Amino acid sequence: MAIRIGDQPYEGRVKAGVDNTFMREAVSSAQGRFRSGKQKSSEELGNWEDWRTLGEEIRSHTLENIDYYLHQLSDKVEERGGHVYFAETAEEANTYIQGIVKKKNAKKVVKSKSMVTEEIGLNEALEEAGTEIVETDLGEWILQMDEDPPSHIVTPALHKNKEQIRDSFRDKKGYEKTDKPEELAAFARQELRKDFLSADVGITGCNFAVAESGAVTLVTNEGNARLVTSLPDTQVSVMGMERLVPTWEDLEVLVGLLTRSAVGQNLTSYVTSIIGSKLEEEVDGPEEYHLVIVDNGRSKILGTEFQSALHCIRCAACINVCPVYRHVGGHAYGSVYPGPIGAVLTPLLDGYEDHKELPYASSLCAACTEACPVKIPLHEHLIRHRQIIVEEEKKSPQTEKIMMKGFAKWASSPAAYKLSEKMARTSLKPWTKEETIEKGPGPLKGWTDVRDFPAPAEQSFRKWFKDRKKGEDS
Amino acid sequence: MKVSLFITCLSDLITPKVGQHTVELLEKAGCDVDFPESQTCCGQPAFNSGYLQEAKQAMKQTIRAFQHADYVVGPSGSCVGMLKEYPKAFEEERAWYVEAKKLAAKSYEVTDFLVNVLNVTDTGSTFKGTVTYHPSCHMTRVLGVKEAPRKLLENVKGAEVIDLPEAEDCCGFGGTFAVKNSVISGEMVKEKSRHVSETKAEYLVGGDMGCLLNIEGRMRREGKNVKVVHITEILNAQEG
Numbered sequence: 001m002a003i004r005i006g007d008q009p010y011e012g013r014v015k016a017g018v019d020n021t022f023m024r025e026a027v028s029s030a031q032g033r034f035r036s037g038k039q040k041s042s043e044e045l046g047n048w049e050d051w052r053t054l055g056e057e058i059r060s061h062t063l064e065n066i067d068y069y070l071h072q073l074s075d076k077v078e079e080r081g082g083h084v085y086f087a088e089t090a091e092e093a094n095t096y097i098q099g100i101v102k103k104k105n106a107k108k109v110v111k112s113k114s115m116v117t118e119e120i121g122l123n124e125a126l127e128e129a130g131t132e133i134v135e136t137d138l139g140e141w142i143l144q145m146d147e148d149p150p151s152h153i154v155t156p157a158l159h160k161n162k163e164q165i166r167d168s169f170r171d172k173k174g175y176e177k178t179d180k181p182e183e184l185a186a187f188a189r190q191e192l193r194k195d196f197l198s199a200d201v202g203i204t205g206c207n208f209a210v211a212e213s214g215a216v217t218l219v220t221n222e223g224n225a226r227l228v229t230s231l232p233d234t235q236v237s238v239m240g241m242e243r244l245v246p247t248w249e250d251l252e253v254l255v256g257l258l259t260r261s262a263v264g265q266n267l268t269s270y271v272t273s274i275i276g277s278k279l280e281e282e283v284d285g286p287e288e289y290h291l292v293i294v295d296n297g298r299s300k301i302l303g304t305e306f307q308s309a310l311h312c313i314r315c316a317a318c319i320n321v322c323p324v325y326r327h328v329g330g331h332a333y334g335s336v337y338p339g340p341i342g343a344v345l346t347p348l349l350d351g352y353e354d355h356k357e358l359p360y361a362s363s364l365c366a367a368c369t370e371a372c373p374v375k376i377p378l379h380e381h382l383i384r385h386r387q388i389i390v391e392e393e394k395k396s397p398q399t400e401k402i403m404m405k406g407f408a409k410w411a412s413s414p415a416a417y418k419l420s421e422k423m424a425r426t427s428l429k430p431w432t433k434e435e436t437i438e439k440g441p442g443p444l445k446g447w448t449d450v451r452d453f454p455a456p457a458e459q460s461f462r463k464w465f466k467d468r469k470k471g472e473d474s
Numbered sequence: 475m476k477v478s479l480f481i482t483c484l485s486d487l488i489t490p491k492v493g494q495h496t497v498e499l500l501e502k503a504g505c506d507v508d509f510p511e512s513q514t515c516c517g518q519p520a521f522n523s524g525y526l527q528e529a530k531q532a533m534k535q536t537i538r539a540f541q542h543a544d545y546v547v548g549p550s551g552s553c554v555g556m557l558k559e560y561p562k563a564f565e566e567e568r569a570w571y572v573e574a575k576k577l578a579a580k581s582y583e584v585t586d587f588l589v590n591v592l593n594v595t596d597t598g599s600t601f602k603g604t605v606t607y608h609p610s611c612h613m614t615r616v617l618g619v620k621e622a623p624r625k626l627l628e629n630v631k632g633a634e635v636i637d638l639p640e641a642e643d644c645c646g647f648g649g650t651f652a653v654k655n656s657v658i659s660g661e662m663v664k665e666k667s668r669h670v671s672e673t674k675a676e677y678l679v680g681g682d683m684g685c686l687l688n689i690e691g692r693m694r695r696e697g698k699n700v701k702v703v704h705i706t707e708i709l710n711a712q713e714g
Contacts (some may be wrong), residue, residue, distance in 0.1 A: 014657055022589045249485030311539065329662040362660065363648025364522055365561045365611035369555060386524025394522065404525040409513070411532030417483075419513040424487050446653035450660030454488055461486045463494035465479075 001119035002090065003269040003336050003350045005149040010357040017328035023151075023159040026060035027329055030158050034248040034320040036262020039373075045260065055257045056375040058250045059311035062242075066302065069211040069244055070293065076214025079103070080276025082289040086241075090120035093294045097122060097203070097236055098129045101240070104234050106131055106200035112218060113137035115153050115314060115447065116206025116240045116294055122203070133472045134195040136224040138188055145172045149332025153337060159329055174421040192224070202232035202286075204274075206239035207314070208254055209291070212247045215273040216291065219255060222269075229274050240292050242310040254313055257373040261315035296350040306381060309344050311374045316341075318368035318378055324361055340368035344381040356395045359385035378414070384453060403443065421463065424456035425450055475592075477505040477555060478540055480548035480557070480581065483515040484683045485704075492683060495706035496549045496584055502710075503592050510562055511544020513539035518556040521533045524561065535589055537573045545591070548582040549706050557581040557686050558617065583613060585681060589598045589622035596629035600713040605640040606675035607705075608666070608689065610682040614642060617635075623705055624683055636673045647688040663692040670700055 006013070033347070062069055067447060073277040074084040087093035098339040101109060109131055117123065122131045123144075135144040135161050139157035145168050150156030157165075162179040168189060168231075169175030206256040207219045218225040229235055245251050259265045278285030301310055319339030328339035335355065336344040343358040359382045363366075366376040366395040390396045410416045431437045432455040447453055485492040500507050517532030530617055540546045548554045558581065560574035588594040607627060613619050618620070626633050646652065646662025653659075666689055672677050678693075678700050680686045690702035 014655075018657055018661055151517070162625045179645035198587070276522050287478070323646070323662050323665075324655075324658055327658055359524075361658065363611070363644045363646060363651045363655075363659065365644035365648065366615040367611070370615050381634075382591065383522060383524070386522070387526045388524075391526065400523070404523065404528045407515075408518055408525075408528035408531040411483075411517060411520075412514070412535045414512040414514060414535070421487065438695075443653050446656035447691070449656050451663060451688060451695045453691055454687060456487050459490060461481050461490035462509065462511060464490055465497070466493060 003119045003158050003346060004336055004354060005331065005336060008334070012363075013077060013332040013334055014328050017332035020159075022161060022331065023329045024327060026161060028326050030155065031320050031326055032318075034200045034263060038261055038317060038320070039264075041260040041264045042265055044266070045256070051124055051253070051257060052254055052373055053374055055313075055373050056311065058245060058253060059313070061310070062244060062246060062250075063302070063307055063310050066242065066244075070241065073209050073211040073214055073244055074211070074291075074293070074316060074374055077289075077291050080214050082214070082276035082291055083278050084291045084293065086293050086295070090294070090296050093120050093238065093292050093296070094125035096292060097290075098125060099236070100236060100288075100465065101126060101129065101131050101201055104200055104288075105236070106458070108134065108195065108199045109203055110136050110195055110200045110228050110232065111140075111157070111197040111203045112220065112228045113140050114203070114238055115150075116120065116205055116243075117203065118150060119240075120238075120294060120296060125382060134192070134199070135173060136192050136222075136228060137223055138185065138197070141188060141192065142168060145169075149331065150336060150340060151294065151341075152316060152319060153314050153341075159331070166433050182305050184237055184247070196227045201234045201236065202228040203236045203238065204228055205242050206237050207258065208251055209237075209244040210246075210248055210251050210273070212242050213275060215248075215275045217251060218270075218272045218274075219268050220262075220272070221265075222268045225272050226270055229272060229286075230284075233287040233290070234265075234290075235274070235277075236290045236292060238292045239292060241295050245270070250253045258315045259311050261313075261317040261371070261373040262419050277383055301348050305384060306344070306348055307343070308376050309348060311376050313374060314343050315370040315373060317373060321367040321371045322362075323367070324363065326359075333361070340378045341376070341380070344376075344378055344385065347385055352393045352395060356389050356393070359389065365440045375423065421460045425458065428455060432437045475506050475544045475545070476543075477547050477587075478506050478511065479507055479509050480516075480546045480553070481509070482550045482553040485549060488687070489683050489704070492549050492706055495644035495698055495710040496547070499584070499588070499597060499710045500547065501601075501704055502597065503588060503594050505592075507565055510543065511558065516556045518553060519649050521556065521559070521563070523654075526628070530563060532602045533563065533574070537570065539579050540549075540577055541573070543580065545587070546577065546582050546588045548581070549584050549704060550682050550684070551583045551617050551619055551675070552684060553592065554581050555612040555616040556585040557621045559592060559665050574598075577609075578645045582621050583617055583622075583681065585622040585626055585709075586617070587617045588709075590627055595625050597709040598691070599627060599711045600631040601708045602632040602709040603677050604634045604675040605677040605708065606636045606673040607681050608638055608645065608670075608678060608680040608685065609641055610685045611644050613681050614615075619681075626709055627679070627705070632709065632713075635710075636675045637670045639672055641669075645654050645685045645689050647682075647685045649684065652688060659688075660692075663688055665701055667692045667696060667698065671698060677703060677708075679705050679708055681705045
């Protein structure tokens with residue numbers, strides 16, 4: 001699947017999103033729940049702004065010293081019997097994991113939820129090599145069944161309702177019961193249990209790797225990651241190279257920010273840390289453990305003005321407050337990373353060519369920046385992306401360029417500006433009825449497609465001020 | 475106190491009465507208001523669209539226009555918020571950076587100026603009717619002006635202020651966003667219009683004409699008769 005999803009152009013994706021009434025209701029009500037949950041749990045914690053500052057400091061310190069911490073992490077994992085592989089590209093990561101699966105002659109792989117494996121298209125790579133992959137996160141399991149990409153980074157099947165899920169279970173897995181969530185979940189649990197028990201390899205993502213100990217930590221609510229990391233003999237964790245914290249203490253801060261920001265929980269049901277493989281003196285643990293650290297474009301972001309985008313802890317708080325996301329849904333972004341953070345990250349990881357609309361898919365309302373628990377200035381990054389698209393990539397529309405050149409001339413010359421005092425009203429006269437423009441020309445069209453525009457005033461403010469002054473003086 | 479009015483191009487050309495109310499309000503509060511005539515537009519439409527070089531030409535004009543001002547006060551959270559962004563844009567042009575910093579430091583949104591500089595929390599106005607307040611995004615999140623407009627509104631005689639549901643959600647204006655992404659912007663403003671209707675208020679009040687024109691334009695299109703007013707109009711209203 002890789003980072004890009006689907007090949008529909010942006011406008012088509014937006015339209016599909018806007019027209020999908022059910023999805024929009026589901027997203028809107030989920031956003032409502034997430035937002036009030038976050039509000040409540042952050043208030044209960046108290047001093048939320050101080051926690052955010054601390055979170056930002058930890059992330060920024062970690063990224064500033066990422067070479068050191070990656071080294072430390074890698075040493076610790078190897079000390080504990082694990083293998084560490086640094087993959088520069090998605091292909092390298094996939095090839096390495098294919099190699100493990102082949103060597104183990106694995107027929108079946110169980111996976112817990114992982115965005116980075118979505119990003120690199122690991123499932124497709126393994127399926128091509130003839131291995132059966134089973135996603136064990138409930139949302140991901142549903143999506144896998146429907147061959148549907150995730151639309152949210154925390155709750156990937158947010159866009160589906162229980163009736164749709166029941167139908168998929170029935171058509172694909174022979175489910176015979178109702179659309180009651182308990183029955184659906186019980187069925188999934190039953191089915192998945194068989195897969196857990198017969199899997200040869202377990203693959204997980206990584207919420208945070210603790211550099212001082214080599215512990216890969218997974219934050220989940222379903223307990224599936226526990227089974228993925230305890231049943232198969234061979235285990236693989238895949239992490240984006242920035243997903244680490246220096247110490248256990250830092251981990252506590254960030255997990256607290258993550259669970260509260262993501263779903264309004266003080267703590268998720270499971271926080272699982274796994275370290276390396278079974279050592280000689282130990283009674284359990286995997287026979288073989290691999291940590292795959294994926295770069296895939298991240299190191300190019302280091303040292304740039306976008307470095308703070310790598311601070312992201314994938315909580316989706318920005319997505320949960322985003323009004324654009326609410327109306328178009330996750331698939332409209334055409335990336336496995338939707339919402340504000342997706343609009344910032346996707347062009348950085350996959351280039352502007354296919355994603356040049358994303359930085360503009362925001363009203364710059366800054367709700368994302370305000371929500372981010374590690375203070376990534378998301379809307380400012382979006383503006384910077386726009387500057388690059390215009391000034392470096394030169395991908396902005398020709399008409400817009402001409403208009404902006406005109407704007408610069410107009411706004412930098414009081415004389416030119418003064419001309420527009422009268423001209424604005426006169427030039428719009430043909431479209432004006434009762435001081436209102438219902439169908440505007442040129443750039444106004446987009447505006448008047450959905451709302452009226454008022455006719456420019458008969459007399460500008462500056463004229464009024466001047467006349468008033470004259471009256472006072474005489 | 476000498477105050478230079480930063481009218482914003484939108485209010486200058488489209489809704490001049492916002493400027494008139496602002497001038498009168500400031501004068502009532504004891505300010506001597508002047509209007510530097512060489513001001514044009516703060517450059518935000520170009521800046522937010524990624525045209526930094528074009529935006530800078532407008533920004534330089536604005537810096538020049540207000541060079542001699544003691545205080546720069548404007549009836550828009552968004553446009554004043556833009557002035558505060560100037561220093562960042564000129565980080566690599568030392569001379570302009572220094573001027574940009576000065577401008578940013580002396581610029582205020584009008585309600586913020588009334589409450590936090592002039593210590594006025596009651597403008598002595600009377601305005602009869604039910605009103606609901608839309609806190610615009612740049613006013614609240616970029617500029618950080620949250621309390622001042624509410625405080626002033628609470629003290630308007632005759633006005634009953636009704637809470638707007640999901641008040642801090644964007645109305646979908648976003649400057650060029652409203653044109654460039656008009657489909658999404660349209661969905662956002664429809665939602666805002668719904669929330670305004672839920673309050674059953676007679677007036678929608680706000681501190682940013684861009685957002686207000688957007689919401690007003692949509693509500694007119696829907697045939698609703700909610701009246702949309704800039705906050706300065708209510709704060710300057712007299713019984714009559």
